[in-house]
Amino acid sequence: MSKPVQPKSKDTSTEEKIIEAARKVFMQKGYAATRTRDIAEEAGINLALLNYYFRSKEKLFEQIMLEKFRQLFSVIFPIVNDDALTLDEKIEILVENYISLLIENPELPLFVLSEIRVNPERFKVRLQIPDLLRNSSLVRQMREKRPDVEPVHFITSLLGMTLFPFVAKPVLFSEYPGFNALMQERKALITGWIKAMMEMK
Amino acid sequence: MSKPVQPKSKDTSTEEKIIEAARKVFMQKGYAATRTRDIAEEAGINLALLNYYFRSKEKLFEQIMLEKFRQLFSVIFPIVNDDALTLDEKIEILVENYISLLIENPELPLFVLSEIRVNPERFKVRLQIPDLLRNSSLVRQMREKRPDVEPVHFITSLLGMTLFPFVAKPVLFSEYPGFNALMQERKALITGWIKAMMEMK
DNA sequence: GTCTATACTACGATAGAC
């Protein structure tokens, strides 16, 4: 019932070892296909201990999910709402930071999207991305520059060009050797394209 | 061991009822979270009969998966390889057809991507999309027009701008009322943008 | 072909010793 107190903790704490293992296994197989036994084995502990620390598979998963969700969206908000940045700067930084993050964590977006897909109501409350974007500095700047086009179209294109290659990686780039280099190269391309799209009448 | 022969078949055959139910439940929950009992119930039959027709959950799933996979990619290949079409025509038709398909089947791409993600080796053999695209008429035309940019960048952008909104729908557009209208409107935008991207030096 | 009943296994979770 009560939170367990930190154990002796030599190298990494047991709790952290479990989290680490859960990260790996959940990310690989998804929630439904993951067995708590796999996580315990991966962590080098046993099943009972996992339940001692986290009470249930579901509770453990929610921690991982929240962490991954934050990781995926923390890139956006600080930039999107920063009034000190011009529209062009926002675009540059967004693309740069996102692709860098995704090169390090290529499975991140598809993992999050997949889990939300099969359990939308469970994660609905926490995330109101559309609302958070709607009155952002970015949207205001876009509307000012291009009152004739819904800002959502520009944002969707930016995110699509940036995130989609990683989302589609298992299908389109599974054996692609130069994928990361290609994504690096893509930063400048996307930035240029988006800027041009916003000029085009 | 042997394939069951068609039953009396009044309205829809039992086999078709099961397939129909499997489509619905698998698409909704994904393979791992789906219980064969759910499918049986949805089909209005019982569990034993499902196994009589399809031998196992896995076999049934593979049929659905193959069907959905084809649905998702059948849009691409006829167009991409048609030498009679100009580059601009290919772009127009691809975007038009894809968005129309996805408005009718919004969950299609994320379903396929999610299942391949958690089981890449199982579906790897059947699908060599990259190879199929590599020497296509589309890629040749792109290389001719723009020898300085990898065609994969244009293709990824086209697919990203087109597919991404549907892939991200559970997160970005879950409560968005005018989503379909927005996607309709998007057809012309994407087409124009891609053409412009290919002109930009 | 279709049903009921059941075998069998796998999984999540807990009891209880240390």
Next chain:
DNA sequence: GTCTATCGTAGTATAGAC
């Protein structure tokens, strides 16, 4: 805090009657 052993259940699949 960590383990072994086990309970309870839910899930796939099959046997066998009709």
